[in-house]
Amino acid sequence: GQNIDQPTEMTATEGAIVQINCTYQTSGFNGLFWYQQHAGEAPTFLSYNVLDGLEEKGRFSSFLSRSKGYSYLLLKELQMKDSASYLCAVRDFSRSNDYKLSFGAGTTVTVRA
């Protein structure tokens, strides 16, 4: 299994940058995902990292360090519509469970004008 930790809440100003950290512990790491979830809606895929380094996708970037069990999601040029919960998810492989994608509790980001 794995433990996934991320901050509960973060607040930032429109146009600013926010970095959401995620740490995890797993025995069979097989990839890390970030999902965005607006209140009352389904999670939607943002990014995927399996190798160390930075993946950039427009205003969003995600970083992974496998040796440190650490990832972050960077949101740049924040917009009001970015107010949502951001979920860190770790894909884990074990002989008993094959592949399993487990989610952290999520970080609620509030963007203020």
Place this chain on the structure above:
Amino acid sequence: DSGVTQTPKHLITATGQRVTLRCSPRSGDLSVYWYQQSLDQGLQFLIQYYNGEERAKGNILERFSAQQFPDLHSELNLSSLELGDSALYFCASSSSGGDDEKLFFGSGTQLSVL
């Protein structure tokens, strides 16, 4: 629209009852996942099916069961319902179960046990 369809959107029932939640994956997707999301626990993985076979199991209670049918739709059965089972239940699908697969989530079924 993710292409994943869940029914019903809302379900209100009483303790001790049994309900069935239904999920139709995106066209062509072979994997179906079930997650439970409550306010205090976030998204909890319940179970995964791939092409009709159970592939991975999470924290699914013995009172809960699921299956994936030959047409790839899936059902999650919840029995002997308790107040604590009230939650948002999401189904998600993915194509092949490959390493970089991303999940596409349905809009969820909000279950209220009274």
